Amino acid sequence: MTTAPATPTSTRTSTPTSAASAEAALTPHQDALIAGFPFPFVADRYRYSTNVEPAGTSVPTPAGQWGAAVVEVDVEYRAELAERAAILRRDPGRHAVLPHMHAAAWDTLLTLLRELAAAHPDRMRLTRDPAGTGARDGWRWENDLLGVVQEFTYGDDTTLPTEPLAWIAGQVQEDIVLLDQRNDSLWGDAGVVTFAADWSFGFDVGMSFLEIHGPVPRLREMGVITRAHEFLKRLQPHQPYRRTNWTLTIGRRLDVSTELYPEWGPDRAMIADVDDATFGRLVHLRVEVQHLIRLPESAAICFLIRTYLLPLEQLATVDAWRLRTAAVLEDLPEDMADYKGIIKYRDRAAAWLRAAGPGR
Amino acid sequence: MIATLKLVVTAVEDAARDIRTVTLATPDGGELPSFVPGSHLVVECEGPANAYSLVSDGVLPEHYRISVLRVPDGAGGSRWIHDLGVGDTVSALPPRSAFAPVATATKHLLIAGGIGVTPMLSHLHAARRWGRRVQLLYAFRDGYGAHVADVEELVAALPGGCVELLSDRAALLGRLGEVLGTQPLGTHLYVCGPGAMIDAVLAAAQAGGWPASRLHAERFGVDALDPGEPFSVTLTGSGSTVDVPSGVSLLDALDGAGVAVPRLCRQGVCGECRIPVTAGTPLHRDLFLTDEERRAGDAVMACVSRSLGPTLEVPL
DSSP: OOOOOOOOOOOBOOSOOTTTTTSOOOOHHHHHHHHTOOOOOSSSOOOOOOOOEESSOOEEOSSOEEOSSSSOOOTTHHHHHHHHHHHHHHOGGGEEEOGGGHHHHHHHHHHHHHHHHHHOTTTEEEEESTTOSSOTTEEEEEETTTTEEEEEETTOGGGSSSOHHHHHTTTOSSEEEEEEEETTEEEEEEEEOSSOBSOOHHHHTTOBHHHHTTTSTTHHHHTHHHHHHHHHHHOOBTOOEEEEEEEEEESSOSOBOGGGHHHHTTHHHHGGGSOHHHHHHHEEEEEEEEEEEEOTTTOOEEEEEEEEEEEHHHHTTBHHHHHHHHHHHHHOOHHHHHHTTOTTTHHHHHHHHHHTOTTO | OOOOEEEEEEEEEEEETTEEEEEEEOTTOOOOOOOOTTOEEEEEOSSSEEEEEBOSOOSSOSOEEEEEEOOTTSSSHHHHHHTOOTTOEEEEEEEEOSSOOOTTOSEEEEEEEGGGGHHHHHHHHHHHHHTOOEEEEEEOOTTOOTTHHHHHHHHHTSTTOEEEEESSHHHHHHHHHHHHHTOOTTEEEEEESOHHHHHHHHHHHHHTTOOGGGEEEEOOSSOOOOOOOOEEEEETTTTEEEEEOTTSOHHHHHHHTTOOOOOSOSSSOSOTTEEEOSBSOEEOOOSSSOHHHHHHTOEEETTTOEESSSEEEEOO
């Protein structure tokens, strides 16, 4: 946990930044994304830590709030789910459920539907025993945003159009990884991950939690990952936790998986040659809100990764965010910047943010 | 941090001699939190909070059910439960999991002694839902066989499932050699019952070449820890010293000195009351710390553990 000052008091400036001054005013869609953006930095310095906290509490920001619900639905909901479906059609390897994770997949489905229905009762409803016959494993899901009405029997795959984990991944914007716990370790044995930030779920599936995190610099030396491992092994149902992670991404590109490296990798060199206005439009702060849930029936751990992207030109409209992000990027050690894949342009990103102040 | 559940007793039944099954529900009859097979409910009895294995199905249940053996010379929790009547209210913490089935197991071998059958019931409910392969050995003294019809009904619905009822511990141990030697590869063993019976089963399995990673024991309930030697604890934060007499837990001694330590189960299972140790050697009696953490000797579970030497130093 960090010992950071409270949220900065400055509020959002309406003055367009110099780089964005030629742009039109923000659209209501962009405003909504800024208002819900989970700005991750609580200090001017960022290092890895086991930064977990209880989930479900709202975090106020200068632009709005985030974090009230475990599963958030925002203005990108339909677009992101359509993108996930297209990715899965192209590359089915983004989805895997090892045979022993069948019960955990159903557990995830029911857990996430309940979260959605509780957070969005006006648009989503989950009804038990809809026929009123006393069949307690019978359920009906209604999702007005997608126009979906689905009846199913808990545990019976034949009552769904697809495998249950794939099906629930079509109802939430979050990527999902399920960890089985056995022999005092956690194993990444199931998931649907279409929006990976420079990793490959298909490569990692079946690995242990410690193996998956092996490549991250500093984590092992600092004991961060072993502490996280111990924490997760003790996690109990009905007490979800969350943490944030971040990097920079070029373009509003959710799928920066290892599989697609030939498509997005060259952007890291390309970005050096664009003008300042294009730089501010293309470079995004990418934030993951990760939820950690001990599934209440199967005892697997459900790891949810929700990805938010905000271009620097919009980030800079909130002055406190602009200054803090610049400070974090300036201070970030080389090995961490290298691992995050931002070493070639993080100095320019920091300088761009410094120069983008109001009154310019 | 965790909301306490307010529950109402909706039924009380005698499950066997000295064993009472209590059914609990929310006052409005709504859904209760799901639970992992093998979970226990920590019930706030008058005085101590006691953990009881749930014997019902765990998927968004409309009730929780516990079966409690009356222990006349126990701390009083079981007597308090036995005095409950329909309509009485009970406070409990949401179910906690510490004895879950292993998802990769090819087969689940459940071994229960007496009231130790209770966590096996939720294992069997889940096994039926997910079509798991199960064998149950259940030993109990004449008259004390709780839930016999329930386990037979649950196992009958499973392909290849079988229940063997045994008259006592000697019969169980006599049967064990053959059962342990004829399991398919990938079988996991789960045992719950009196401490001596658990120890005997685990020893037989180890002697038979079973790896420790395939053996799971639930030690709740009937065995009280011995009162232990007296010691004193030095609090470096306040500079004071607190005596911990024989029969008094470190947790209670700290309470008496006005030092609040979080706690839930008070049985060395949940991990809430872990406190750091800066000098002295803990006598670990919990089921929470790993072997490595025990060897490190820099933390102790205040509810059950004590000191090997005359003093322990903690930074509180």
